[in-house]
Amino acid sequence: MKTNIRLLLDITKTNLLSRFKQTSVAALGVTFGIGTFIILMGFMTGLNGLLDGLILNRTPHIHIFNEIKPSDQQPVEKAPGFSTAFNIIRSVKPKNSQARIHNALPLISDLKKDARVRGVTPQVSAQVFYIAGPIELNGLLNGIQVMDEVRLFNFRDYIVEGSPEELLKQDNGILLGAGLAEKMSLSVGSRIQITSPGRGVFPLKIVGIFQSGLAEVDDVQSYVNLKMAQQILGEGNNYISDINLKLWDMEEAPEMATTISRLYQITAIDIKTANAQFDTGSTIRNLITYAVSITLLLVAGFGIYNILNMFIYEKMNDIAILKATGFSGLDVKLIFIFQALIIGLVGGLLGLVLGYACSVMIDNAPFETEALPTINTYPVNFNPLFYGIAIIFALVSTFLAGYLPARRAQDIDPVKIIRGQ
Amino acid sequence: MAPILEAKKINKYFKKPVLFHVLKDLYFSIEEGQFVSIMGKSGCGKSTLLYILSTMDREYEGELFLGGEKLTGKSGKDLARVRNEMIGFVFQFHYLLAEFSVLDNVMFPARKLAKKSHAQIKKDALEKLDMLGIPHLAHKKASMISGGEKQRVAIARALINDPLIIMGDEPTGNLDQKNSENVFNIFKKLSQDERLSLLIVTHDPDFAEKTDRIIQMEDGRINK
Numbered sequence: 001m002k003t004n005i006r007l008l009l010d011i012t013k014t015n016l017l018s019r020f021k022q023t024s025v026a027a028l029g030v031t032f033g034i035g036t037f038i039i040l041m042g043f044m045t046g047l048n049g050l051l052d053g054l055i056l057n058r059t060p061h062i063h064i065f066n067e068i069k070p071s072d073q074q075p076v077e078k079a080p081g082f083s084t085a086f087n088i089i090r091s092v093k094p095k096n097s098q099a100r101i102h103n104a105l106p107l108i109s110d111l112k113k114d115a116r117v118r119g120v121t122p123q124v125s126a127q128v129f130y131i132a133g134p135i136e137l138n139g140l141l142n143g144i145q146v147m148d149e150v151r152l153f154n155f156r157d158y159i160v161e162g163s164p165e166e167l168l169k170q171d172n173g174i175l176l177g178a179g180l181a182e183k184m185s186l187s188v189g190s191r192i193q194i195t196s197p198g199r200g201v202f203p204l205k206i207v208g209i210f211q212s213g214l215a216e217v218d219d220v221q222s223y224v225n226l227k228m229a230q231q232i233l234g235e236g237n238n239y240i241s242d243i244n245l246k247l248w249d250m251e252e253a254p255e256m257a258t259t260i261s262r263l264y265q266i267t268a269i270d271i272k273t274a275n276a277q278f279d280t281g282s283t284i285r286n287l288i289t290y291a292v293s294i295t296l297l298l299v300a301g302f303g304i305y306n307i308l309n310m311f312i313y314e315k316m317n318d319i320a321i322l323k324a325t326g327f328s329g330l331d332v333k334l335i336f337i338f339q340a341l342i343i344g345l346v347g348g349l350l351g352l353v354l355g356y357a358c359s360v361m362i363d364n365a366p367f368e369t370e371a372l373p374t375i376n377t378y379p380v381n382f383n384p385l386f387y388g389i390a391i392i393f394a395l396v397s398t399f400l401a402g403y404l405p406a407r408r409a410q411d412i413d414p415v416k417i418i419r420g421q
Numbered sequence: 422m423a424p425i426l427e428a429k430k431i432n433k434y435f436k437k438p439v440l441f442h443v444l445k446d447l448y449f450s451i452e453e454g455q456f457v458s459i460m461g462k463s464g465c466g467k468s469t470l471l472y473i474l475s476t477m478d479r480e481y482e483g484e485l486f487l488g489g490e491k492l493t494g495k496s497g498k499d500l501a502r503v504r505n506e507m508i509g510f511v512f513q514f515h516y517l518l519a520e521f522s523v524l525d526n527v528m529f530p531a532r533k534l535a536k537k538s539h540a541q542i543k544k545d546a547l548e549k550l551d552m553l554g555i556p557h558l559a560h561k562k563a564s565m566i567s568g569g570e571k572q573r574v575a576i577a578r579a580l581i582n583d584p585l586i587i588m589g590d591e592p593t594g595n596l597d598q599k600n601s602e603n604v605f606n607i608f609k610k611l612s613q614d615e616r617l618s619l620l621i622v623t624h625d626p627d628f629a630e631k632t633d634r635i636i637q638m639e640d641g642r643i644n645k
Contacts, residue, residue: 003535011518011529018520321516324477325530325578326505328498415472418512418590 008331011322012338019311023343026307029300030347030398031354034390037293038355041386043362044289046379048282054213055278057154059271060121060244061253064260066101067267070094104240107264116247116256119152121145123242124229130222131193131201132184139180139220141194143229146175152246162188162208171225173207179219181209196232204228297397304343304401308336312409320414333410340402341395348394352387423489424450425585425618426474431483433469443469444481445641451586454616456608458629461638467622468590470638474620475508475588476500488585505534509579511589516575517563523550523574524559531581542581549577553607569600576607587611589621593628605631 016023070092076082101107104122111120124143129136146164149155156164160178167173174194176186186192188206195201204224211218224232230239247253250271257270272279312319319332363380433444443466451457459467472478474485476492479500485492487507492500504510517526527546531537537545550556553573558566563574572592579587587608593601605628611617612633621632629635637644 003532007529007532007535011521014520317514317516318518321518322529323501324475324504324510324512324516326501326503326533328501330498331501331533415477418514418516419468419472 004331005334008335009338012335012342015311015315015335015339016342022307022311026300026304026343027347027350029303030297030344030394031351033293033296033300033397034348034351034394035354035358036296037390037393038352038386039358039362040289040293041390042355042359042380042382043378044285045383045386046381048285049381050375050379052278052282053154055275056250056271058158058212059275060153061247061250061271062245062257062260062268063274064101064107064243064245064264064266064268065241066097066099068094068097099241100235100239101241101243101266104243105238108240108243111243111245111260116249116252118246118248119148120246121148121152121244122226122240123244124226124233124235124239125241126196126229126233128194128196128232130180130184131195132186132190135184137180137183139177139222141229141232142221142223143226144223145226146223149223153244158210158212159208160211162206164208166207167223167225170205170207171228172202172204173224174204175208175210175223176206177218177221178209178211179215180222181206183219194232199232199234202228202232294393297393300347301397301401304340304398305405308340308402308405309408311339312336312405312412315409316412316417319409319412320417323412323414324418329410332412333406336406336409337399337402340398340406343402344394344398345391347398348391351394352390355390356382356387424486425453425455425488426451426620427486428474429484429486431470431473431481431485433466433473433478433481443641444473447483447641447643449636449643451618451620453618454612456612456619456633457621457636458632458634459620459622459636459638460624460626460629465638466641467638471588471590471620471622475510476504505530506582507585509576509582509584509587511572511575511579511587511592513591513594517571517578519562519564521563522560523555523563523566526563526574527577527581530578534582546577546581549580550574553577569596569603572596572600572604573607576604580611584617586618586620589619589623591623591625592621593623593625601625601628 071094074087074089074092076087076089108120108122111117122145126141126143127138128141129138144155146155146167150164159175162175164175167175174192176192181187184192186206188208190206191203192206193201193203210223212221227237230237233239245256247256253270254272257268257273260266261268322332323329359380359382362378363382365378366376367378368376427450428447431444431447432442435441435443447470459470461467469478473481476485476487476495477500479497483493487503492503495503517523518529521529524543524546527549528542531542531545532539547556547559550559553576555570555573555577558570558574563571566574572595575592576587589608593604596604608619608621609631612619619632621628623629
């Protein structure tokens with residue numbers, strides 16, 4: 001059996017080498033197909049990852065806050081005798097409730113105990129005015145626990161000057177939005193004054209500039225320590241306006257958000273609801289990538305099919321003689337299947353090299369954009385999975401392309417050919 | 422002595438383009454060491470008979486025995502093995518694998534049989550080429566040698582597995598007088614010295630005259 005395979009491989013080898021040009025063209029078809037697949041997948045998923053990261057990494061999986069909205073249940077519906085009636089209430093207004101989350105600190109420690117939760121960060125947001133000299137700009141100040149934000153939400157990526165540690169060291173530090181800094185001609189080390197309606201003026205020191213890439217954020221937002229924000233608002237340390245959750249598994253977010261909002265009587269928005277269009281976008285981009293790559297491989301497969309078919313017509317005599325001297329139909333079929341697989345393997349491996357080389361080139365091509373401060377080159381995903389899929393795809397498609405011609409060779413009747421002369 | 426090859430009541434029909442009875446109730450046998458030629462006009466069915474005897478054509482009625490073993494009804498794979506081991510083939514056209522060397526061509530059937538080591542097969546192949554007077558061609562490409570040489574290589578290939586019988590379909594039909602005689606002498610020597618049976622279809626009366634026995638065919642039957 002083993003010697004038989006070796007014999008068949010010997011014949012295959014000579015067949016391939018004697019038609020080197022045709023073989024090379026067939027293999028090159030596979031090479032381009034596989035190479036393009038690698039490049040497309042690497043580039044597309046790299047870009048997807050970047051875009052997802054841009055939004056999803058900094059977006060909490062679950063965002064908990066007190067939303068101002070009318071009660072779902074109006075008092076009249078609770079009154080006996082009216083609960084089953086058809087009640088019409090006009091001009092319903094929301095109740096004036098606090099922006100703070102009720103009992104925030106026990107809630108946070110509760111959430112931290114949940115095994116599904118990777119991290120919890122409290123935030124305090126406040127409407128403020130930035131004052132620098134004669135200029136007054138309104139904006140939004142977020143009090144954060146900076147190192148938790150760095151750990152959970154890649155906060156460090158958006159600090160273009162200074163560092164998050166500086167904020168931790170200085171109680172009165174502020175990380176100023178890049179748009180604000182530009183408008184007010186401020187830089188790291190300068191001072192800025194913050195005032196909140198009805199409170200005092202707080203002088204803060206700029207310890208860093210942050211740039212998210214989204215102008216409407218960079219033009220209004222800044223970050224300070226949680227305590228500082230509570231001071232500015234004149235509130236105690238149990239004043240928390242937002243709680244952000246990061247889970248181990250993002251897929252669990254919708255279910256958990258529902259539970260939290262029911263259990264704690266609070267608004268909890270999950271990432272899927274907040275960013276549904278991102279998921280859709282990624283899926284469609286992947287779909288297009290696969291469709292294009294498969295089309296390319298299909299074309300390469302037809303090339304191999306064609307060349308093998310022609311080859312079998314040319315080799316009718318050889319096939320007849322092999323059969324007459326004792327090679328079985330299966331042997332002949334194997335010769336042609338080997339031939340197809342070798343073309344697929346060689347073409348496929350070259351394709352992997354080509355794809356990898358191009359990916360490295362793209363990965364090093366400069367890509368500077370205002371919107372993405374931390375990105376200098378095009379993002380490329382070098383996931384080994386793509387390389388595995390590509391080589392398996394190359395072998396499967398060439399096998400299929402080779403199978404039909406090989407079957408024909410198997411069925412050739414040697415008598416007809418020998419007598420036909 | 423038991424016959425090497427025996428055919429019993431062979432019938433063969435061609436179904437296309439119209440039903441045609443090619444071979445009609447053929448009986449005959451060949452003894453060990455016998456050199457037999459089959460003659461007859463074109464279309465009398467002699468090649469058809471040869472392909473049935475060679476096991477390549479399986480669509481016939483009747484029974485076929487080779488070396489005492491019944492071949493009729495065996496699977497295609499088993500018959501391939503029989504052709505490989507017990508039958509040597511020589512055709513009118515030379516049918517060597519053009520891209521391979523002469524030596525490779527001679528070795529293929531033995532490598533397929535895989536009963537001997539590679540080195541032993543190579544030695545045997547060189548011996549056969551030597552016996553046929555063409556040892557110098559061993560490493561030439563099969564497409565680079567002359568017609569008469571090709572036919573001798575084909576005979577060497579037919580002999581490589583020491584078959585029970587050699588079958589030929591007008592092996593000299595495409596050769597000139599000198600090469601034709603050459604091939605005949607090789608066959609004659611094989612039948613006399615090696616006690617090999619030979620069954621050769623031919624159009625050439627001079628060739629047939631010199632064989633041990635002539636099977637004359639006409640209209641699907643054996644005449645004498």
